[in-house]
Amino acid sequence: MRDQTSALQRDSRRQFIRNSVLLAGGLALPGLPRRAAAEDRPPIGTYPAGIQGNTVTIGVAVPRTGTYAEQGEDELKGWQLAVEHINSGHPLIREISPKTKKGVLGKELKVVVADSAAKPNDAVQAQQRFITEDKVILMTGSTSSAVAVAMNKLAQREKVLYVTGISGSNDTTGKDCVRYGFRQNFYGETAANAIGPVLLKAYGKNKKMAFMTPDYTYGHTVTKSTSDYLKEHGGWTMVTNQVSPLGATDYSSYLTNVANSGAEVLLNVNWGRDAVLSTQQAKQFGVIPKMKLVIPYQIPFLAKNIGADLAEGVYAATDFWWTLEDKYPLAKMFVEAFRKKYGYYPEWGAENAYASFAMWADAVEHAGTFYPPDVIKSYEAGRKLNSMVGEVYFRKEDHQLVRPVVIVRGKAPKQMRNKEDFWEVTEVVPGAPLMQKPDEFGCKLGDYT
Amino acid sequence: MSVDRIDSPRRPLLVAALTAAALIAAPFVLPWLGAAPNTVNRILVWGLFGIGFDILFGYTGLLSFGQSALYGTGGFVAAYFLTRAGFPHVITALLIGMVAAAVVGYLVGLVALRRTGIYFAMITVAIAEVFYFVEFNPLAEWTGGENGLPGVPTPSLHLGFTTLHFTTGWALYPFLAFCYFVGIVIALRIVRSPVGVVLRGIRENPLRTAAVGHNVHGYKLAAFVIAAAYAGLAGGLLGVLQAFMPPEAFTFETSGQLVIQTAIGGRGMLFGPLAGAALWLFLQDFLQGPLGLGATWKLVLGLVFVVLVCFLRDGIIGGIRNVYRLVVSRTGKKATADAVPAETTTRPRVASSLPAAAHAANGFTGPIMQTISLTKHYGGVAANDAIDFSVNAGEVRGIIGPNGAGKTTFFKMLTCGVPPTAGTILFKGRDITGMGVTEVCQLGLTKSYQVNQLFHRLTVRENVTIAALAALRGPFRLDLMRRPADIPGLDDRVAHTLELVGLAGRGEAPVAQLAYGEKRRLEIGLALASSPSLLLLDEPLAGMTPTERADTVRLLKSIAQERTMIVIDHDMDSLFELAERITVLQEGRVLADGPPAEIKANAKVQEAYLGGLNGAPA
Amino acid sequence: MITWPNFVSQLFNGLALGALLALIASGLTIIYGTLGVLNLAHGAMFMLGGYAGFAAYEASGSFVVAVLAGTLVLLVVGIVMERVIVRHFYARPHEDQLLVTFGLAIVFVEAVRWLFSSDSKTITPPGALAGITPLGFMLYPTYRLAVVGIVAVALLVLFLVLYRTRLGMIVRAGIEDAVMVDCLGINVDRVFMLVFGIGAMAAGFAGIVNAPIVSLTPEVGEAILVQTFVVVVIGGVGSFPGAVLGGLIAGEIISLTSMVNPGYAYVMLFAAMTLVLVMRPRGLLGAIGRE
Numbered sequence A: 001m002r003d004q005t006s007a008l009q010r011d012s013r014r015q016f017i018r019n020s021v022l023l024a025g026g027l028a029l030p031g032l033p034r035r036a037a038a039e040d041r042p043p044i045g046t047y048p049a050g051i052q053g054n055t056v057t058i059g060v061a062v063p064r065t066g067t068y069a070e071q072g073e074d075e076l077k078g079w080q081l082a083v084e085h086i087n088s089g090h091p092l093i094r095e096i097s098p099k100t101k102k103g104v105l106g107k108e109l110k111v112v113v114a115d116s117a118a119k120p121n122d123a124v125q126a127q128q129r130f131i132t133e134d135k136v137i138l139m140t141g142s143t144s145s146a147v148a149v150a151m152n153k154l155a156q157r158e159k160v161l162y163v164t165g166i167s168g169s170n171d172t173t174g175k176d177c178v179r180y181g182f183r184q185n186f187y188g189e190t191a192a193n194a195i196g197p198v199l200l201k202a203y204g205k206n207k208k209m210a211f212m213t214p215d216y217t218y219g220h221t222v223t224k225s226t227s228d229y230l231k232e233h234g235g236w237t238m239v240t241n242q243v244s245p246l247g248a249t250d251y252s253s254y255l256t257n258v259a260n261s262g263a264e265v266l267l268n269v270n271w272g273r274d275a276v277l278s279t280q281q282a283k284q285f286g287v288i289p290k291m292k293l294v295i296p297y298q299i300p301f302l303a304k305n306i307g308a309d310l311a312e313g314v315y316a317a318t319d320f321w322w323t324l325e326d327k328y329p330l331a332k333m334f335v336e337a338f339r340k341k342y343g344y345y346p347e348w349g350a351e352n353a354y355a356s357f358a359m360w361a362d363a364v365e366h367a368g369t370f371y372p373p374d375v376i377k378s379y380e381a382g383r384k385l386n387s388m389v390g391e392v393y394f395r396k397e398d399h400q401l402v403r404p405v406v407i408v409r410g411k412a413p414k415q416m417r418n419k420e421d422f423w424e425v426t427e428v429v430p431g432a433p434l435m436q437k438p439d440e441f442g443c444k445l446g447d448y449t
Numbered sequence B: 001m002s003v004d005r006i007d008s009p010r011r012p013l014l015v016a017a018l019t020a021a022a023l024i025a026a027p028f029v030l031p032w033l034g035a036a037p038n039t040v041n042r043i044l045v046w047g048l049f050g051i052g053f054d055i056l057f058g059y060t061g062l063l064s065f066g067q068s069a070l071y072g073t074g075g076f077v078a079a080y081f082l083t084r085a086g087f088p089h090v091i092t093a094l095l096i097g098m099v100a101a102a103v104v105g106y107l108v109g110l111v112a113l114r115r116t117g118i119y120f121a122m123i124t125v126a127i128a129e130v131f132y133f134v135e136f137n138p139l140a141e142w143t144g145g146e147n148g149l150p151g152v153p154t155p156s157l158h159l160g161f162t163t164l165h166f167t168t169g170w171a172l173y174p175f176l177a178f179c180y181f182v183g184i185v186i187a188l189r190i191v192r193s194p195v196g197v198v199l200r201g202i203r204e205n206p207l208r209t210a211a212v213g214h215n216v217h218g219y220k221l222a223a224f225v226i227a228a229a230y231a232g233l234a235g236g237l238l239g240v241l242q243a244f245m246p247p248e249a250f251t252f253e254t255s256g257q258l259v260i261q262t263a264i265g266g267r268g269m270l271f272g273p274l275a276g277a278a279l280w281l282f283l284q285d286f287l288q289g290p291l292g293l294g295a296t297w298k299l300v301l302g303l304v305f306v307v308l309v310c311f312l313r314d315g316i317i318g319g320i321r322n323v324y325r326l327v328v329s330r331t332g333k334k335a336t337a338d339a340v341p342a343e344t345t346t347r348p349r350v351a352s353s354l355p356a357a358a359h360a361a362n363g364f365t366g367p368i369m370q371t372i373s374l375t376k377h378y379g380g381v382a383a384n385d386a387i388d389f390s391v392n393a394g395e396v397r398g399i400i401g402p403n404g405a406g407k408t409t410f411f412k413m414l415t416c417g418v419p420p421t422a423g424t425i426l427f428k429g430r431d432i433t434g435m436g437v438t439e440v441c442q443l444g445l446t447k448s449y450q451v452n453q454l455f456h457r458l459t460v461r462e463n464v465t466i467a468a469l470a471a472l473r474g475p476f477r478l479d480l481m482r483r484p485a486d487i488p489g490l491d492d493r494v495a496h497t498l499e500l501v502g503l504a505g506r507g508e509a510p511v512a513q514l515a516y517g518e519k520r521r522l523e524i525g526l527a528l529a530s531s532p533s534l535l536l537l538d539e540p541l542a543g544m545t546p547t548e549r550a551d552t553v554r555l556l557k558s559i560a561q562e563r564t565m566i567v568i569d570h571d572m573d574s575l576f577e578l579a580e581r582i583t584v585l586q587e588g589r590v591l592a593d594g595p596p597a598e599i600k601a602n603a604k605v606q607e608a609y610l611g612g613l614n615g616a617p618a
Numbered sequence C: 001m002i003t004w005p006n007f008v009s010q011l012f013n014g015l016a017l018g019a020l021l022a023l024i025a026s027g028l029t030i031i032y033g034t035l036g037v038l039n040l041a042h043g044a045m046f047m048l049g050g051y052a053g054f055a056a057y058e059a060s061g062s063f064v065v066a067v068l069a070g071t072l073v074l075l076v077v078g079i080v081m082e083r084v085i086v087r088h089f090y091a092r093p094h095e096d097q098l099l100v101t102f103g104l105a106i107v108f109v110e111a112v113r114w115l116f117s118s119d120s121k122t123i124t125p126p127g128a129l130a131g132i133t134p135l136g137f138m139l140y141p142t143y144r145l146a147v148v149g150i151v152a153v154a155l156l157v158l159f160l161v162l163y164r165t166r167l168g169m170i171v172r173a174g175i176e177d178a179v180m181v182d183c184l185g186i187n188v189d190r191v192f193m194l195v196f197g198i199g200a201m202a203a204g205f206a207g208i209v210n211a212p213i214v215s216l217t218p219e220v221g222e223a224i225l226v227q228t229f230v231v232v233v234i235g236g237v238g239s240f241p242g243a244v245l246g247g248l249i250a251g252e253i254i255s256l257t258s259m260v261n262p263g264y265a266y267v268m269l270f271a272a273m274t275l276v277l278v279m280r281p282r283g284l285l286g287a288i289g290r291e
Helices: A007-028 A069-088 A091-096 A120-134 A145-158 A188-203 A217-234 A252-259 A272-284 A302-306 A322-326 A329-342 A348-367 A372-380 B012-033 B037-059 B067-082 B090-112 B117-136 B173-192 B194-204 B206-211 B216-242 B252-265 B272-288 B294-311 B315-331 B407-414 B437-443 B460-473 B490-500 B516-528 B546-560 B572-578 B596-601 B603-610 C004-035 C042-060 C063-084 C094-116 C142-164 C166-183 C188-210 C220-235 C240-260 C262-279
Strands: A055-062 A108-115 A138-140 A161-163 A208-214 A237-244 A265-268 A292-295 A315-318 A385-387 A390-395 A400-402 A405-410 A423-429 B156-158 B163-165 B367-378 B381-392 B396-400 B422-427 B445-448 B534-538 B564-568 B581-586 B589-594 C132-134 C139-141
Touching: A055 A069, A055 A120, A069 A091, A069 A108, A069 A272, A069 A329, A069 A348, A091 A329, A091 A348, A091 A385, A108 A120, A120 A138, A120 A145, A120 B037, A120 B216, A138 A145, A138 A348, A145 A161, A145 A217, A161 A348, A161 A372, A188 A217, A188 A292, A188 A315, A188 A405, A188 A423, A208 A217, A208 A252, A217 A237, A217 A265, A237 A252, A237 C262, A252 A272, A252 C004, A252 C240, A252 C262, A265 A272, A272 A292, A272 A302, A315 A423, A322 A329, A322 A423, A329 A348, A348 A372, A348 A385, B012 B037, B012 B173, B037 B067, B037 B173, B037 B194, B037 B216, B037 B252, B037 B272, B067 B090, B067 B117, B067 B216, B067 B252, B090 B117, B090 B216, B117 B252, B117 C094, B117 C220, B117 C262, B173 B194, B173 B216, B194 B206, B194 B216, B194 B460, B206 B216, B206 B437, B252 B272, B252 B294, B252 B315, B252 C094, B272 B294, B272 B315, B294 C094, B367 B407, B367 B564, B381 B407, B381 B422, B381 B564, B381 B589, B396 B407, B396 B572, B407 B445, B407 B534, B407 B564, B437 B445, B445 B516, B460 B490, B460 B516, B490 B516, B516 B534, B516 B546, B546 B564, B546 B572, B572 B596, B581 B596, B581 B603, B589 B596, B589 B603, B596 B603, C004 C042, C004 C142, C004 C166, C004 C188, C004 C220, C004 C240, C042 C063, C042 C094, C042 C188, C042 C220, C063 C188, C094 C220, C132 C142, C139 C142, C142 C166, C142 C188, C142 C240, C166 C188, C220 C240, C220 C262, C240 C262
Parallel strands: A055 A108, A055 A138, A138 A161, A208 A237, A208 A265, A265 A292, A292 A315, B396 B564, B396 B581, B445 B534, B534 B564
Antiparallel strands: A315 A405, A385 A390, A390 A400, A405 A423, B156 B163, B367 B381, B367 B422, B581 B589, C132 C139
16 A cells, blocks of 8 residues: 555655654744743843843954954954953943943853954854854944944844944945944944045145045945045045955055056055055055055054054044043043053054943943843933043934044154054044934834844 | 665665654754754755755766855845845745756856866866856845845745744754755655766766767756755855855855865765764864864864865765675675675676667668768878778678777777768768767667776666666656656666676676676676667777687677677687678778688788788888 | 056056966976876965965075075975875876865965964065166066066076976976886886975965065965966966966956956956866867866
């Protein structure tokens, strides 16, 4: 009898039995969230599983290898310093998050770290592991906007909060914004609007500009924002835009094109190691000092790597520079603490990292709970926060911090007071007027739950 | 022993059942071993990706470094539908992605498969790089450039009475496990089907596979498309698994990772890639996590890989299988026919009728093979020079000549293995100049080779099966789901052929274990299995003992009853006994032509062979 | 932009790129032609040469010592690799050879990453060669100019060895027919070892010479490997003149395409390779039957 039934029937019977078993088994699988413990909030994401016990864990995926490795390591130091300070209730933290005593809501912070190599795939993989194994209640890490965008989506899906590391693309709080993601640092649009007037004042109108752009959306959005501003307000023309892949080492073809373009100003949007190499090679091909170099979105350690000679007179827009310690008391505290622990002056990646954790601690303390939707609402309340660059607040429509952009210019070697005194802060431009209207870049925040 | 082979027809259900059991048990067992659900899910996706690749590489022998192109294509098409285009049904989108990848695979295969071996590998590398670039740059609008496509939803299944939501972690596992299970079941069917047998033939000896009448290019393309489909589905699943479709899917690294995993796990066994992926991901997690080695984990992995390639050629699963066989063969009794020593193989019987093929010599009279002024030049050397040659239906013709006379070149041209420089070839009155070996074999003309062209790692039975399949199914048929038992006449034809060449008791022996004489007989058997009406034999008696010679001559005589034969050999005595007429070639030209007695007495022939009475070299 | 001065500049730049590719490709083509092994670790050898030189540079401060170190270390690596591993793969199918060299490439890269970290390492070119040379139509880094010269000399030396010495004749004979060379009583094992060593040496020399131009990272060999394949395919497998010609052509393809759209430069290279493989598989100067 059995042989007479067709293979198909046998197959489908197998399938049905299997599915039923799966259904039954699936309901018993350990993947479903358990009942909430002490608090009376419904479970969501890693809450409340992640807050059992005395510690809470934060997942960090940062590039420790690859083109952005140097910047990634720097960021990591910022996070680690912040965690140390929060756990001990350091005075600097209490300036930013006044309700903090020790830890966050009394719980000690722990950090788990993975190498993302600035690849979205690796970051997502690592954070997924952190979520299931360590039950992290906060994720962070990006030096590439591609990672930030991917992490935004992951955060929204997994319902775990995410604060960006460094992310310069307009999209992160633009078309790719999410309810569960927050950004502290400056980005393409604000950089362009801040540095634009400075360049026009320094170099005049109707100049010819050349761009070197890394081929991903950070590069494209910064180039677009900057060139749009300069065209509109100063009549500058873009004579060439040399787009190179992330991680390129030989810029000879691009620089040859630039050299022959007739440009007067070279705006190098490349980042990390790409910026170092392209700038060094630009010098070798005689492109600088023939053209004026501008760095619309500054890179930590750039000046150290290319040397003060190359950095002299170069305008750049940045998030923070250590000489701001003379202007802002919190900056002074931060720079001192960082130097004491690590032996060098902090770059803006580290400062950005520190500030983002401090602000998260503040949001949680004000919410009085780790329950994500409440923490989000705490961010969105628009509280004025103290920071290393003065008073700032989060914009609730797109979760972008409204904060100033710092314009710096490279110092001449003989003007440097010490080995790390590369940049002179020429202006601190207030943030609000620099930003686009909240919905201008297509930001639609998602749901709370 | 092919008893434990995964593609053996004897255990179709057992493997599938074991797989199902393992997949069902996994979520209950693996957490105790410290495996995170997402890691297990990833292993399944890589495993599925690898099934297709194993069919391409392990079974067909095509090492492609470009599978990432198809993986990414499938993944991005599915992700695009689900994110930018707002298409709601996940499962349908995955299937669309799979089909898209298969189509793209077809087009890519048309280009890549024009070359073989290392050049094929290099083209695939280039294709992978081109696809990555195109995805990143010109098509960034659709693919999101380096951001990839975020926001890929997870599937839900409406079952009428309830809806199953497969979300993340262990909740997504059943969906992936099911996909993998279906993938394996289909693959098992494919590799057991006639197509699977032909693919293995292509892997072992593409030349002979074509010569016995299979459209090798067509089958390779089919394998390529199958691999592409698996890759495309796996790519789509990756997007679902991560909620995000990464551009890394397209990189050369992805292709490389697949190759390494398959090599580590074992090729040609379908489950190899799964094992390899498990090892890779386990090492990645374990070495970075508890051991805190950081980036050094890849060094360890590289070393493991090199060691495995050097010493464990069949990979992990292959190694386990070999150990299993070793254990079984030592403890179990070997009462099978495989143990029959060579001396007791049956001597070739007088040919009872081999099932007459459609192109047996029924009724055809007159010259079955004719060449007119057939010429072949290699550079300045004329290997064959304006040869006029004619053989009548039913004849047994012998061709002799000193070394370098151009006999083998002549045969190569007759079977269209090599195109002539000038001249025409007529077979049964039809102009076959410029056709290919496959076509000509299907018309009823085939050859047995001077140097054995066998399928070395397969058994004797499988060797003959490959040839028989071409005769029964034509040059190309995509019967992927057919079971070998369902082909009418196959078993009879194979059994008859084996009997005919005296290898009836050796069916399960791998070719590598045969004695030389047996291999020669198998060589003839392969040509016979397609029931040719004209059979060319290139030095069939070479290397045989006198007894074997006598047996083979008897065999040839009996075969000759039903067809026309042309035989090249150096054994004059045997050939003069066998052939009705002899043609003598020297330096690319016909020297003499006539019945054996005449040729023996021909002075010119003697001079050609012996250098003449005056000692001057010929 | 396509302008006359830019065209000439890119043409020249392509020459510089191509010279380097020609040298690396010569090594690869000799190995493949003689041993039939496609050395997927060739790019990693290029990288190793750079790092060996870097280590020597750190220790001695002399660029010349660095170049010598890079070259000699790779000669040893090549010989050892052939003796210990590759030798056992001649009888095995091509795919296995590809796999083992692929695996070795990974091991080399990761070993370097472990020893030197992933940070990029820079070597400054020797004082006399650091600087800018005005070439009329453009300014060109002096060191890159020097590299063209250095590579030309290296190629000349390789040519002399291959075509004017007994060893070279044996190697070329081995490319034609290794079995015959063996039958003639020549120690083919030793020839194979030397061939692999020479091929590796060419890559290593190129690696250290190129290091001051682009900084050193463990990944620097990956891109070079694929470009080298393209050169070998275009020029013809086993042909030394083919490698040189192919290298120059590849260099020009890259730089001239950059004139129009830099992003497409490498894709054009792959398109060219696929075209050659499909239309004239033996390459421009290769011999039929060596596939």
